[in-house]
């Protein structure tokens with residue numbers, strides 16, 4: 001059974017998608033042992049509580065400096081000892097030491113098609129604002145392993161979503177969530193929990209089939 005810690009900052013709709021998938025059997029062989037939020041008011045914590053999952057608040061603002069937070073955060077993760085850390089809308093940079101200690105065991109969902117619209121400054125609604133500003137016609141979401149870079153780790157899966165005439169950042173964000181994020185993240189967790197993917201160098205390879213589309 002894959003033990004997961006899910007890290008959140010806000011609404012927690014991706015957390016909800018994971019909880020629903022665990023409930024429906026779309027994710028098997030996995031459980032959430034804790035939810036960590038940097039924000040005490042996050043709705044995600046209510047979603048965790050409704051499922052009797054321990055919620056832990058760890059905010060960088062409560063520490064004298066980032067180094068102190070990074071140490072405490074990494075120590076907490078070590079203590080929890082998850083097999084997989086899931087960043088589901090987590091707006092805090094993962095400490096380099098944690099990335100090293102949990103190498104290829106941290107996944108993130110990004111609301112764009114990496115390597116487009118990612119990196120420093122591309123988070124939350126800003127990603128969708130930039131997509132609309134640039135006028136691209138297709139965007140999407142990416143689930144990837146986390147390495148020491150920003151949105152640079154091995155890509156697990158991506159899904160494209162059409163940009164529509166008249167979209168606002170909010171309508172586009174919602175469509176990307178509904179059509180991509182809430183599907184991709186649970187599917188990736190299920191693949192990991194059931195040993196269907198592996199990291200080879202910079203790339204993720206599927207072990208169950210040569211090509212998904214054939």
Ligand code: GRF
Nearest residue numbers: 010011012013014089109111
């Ligand atoms: C999602 O769009 C996620 O991709 C991004 O932040 C948003 C979080 O939404 N990183 P929620 O908290 O899961 O509702």
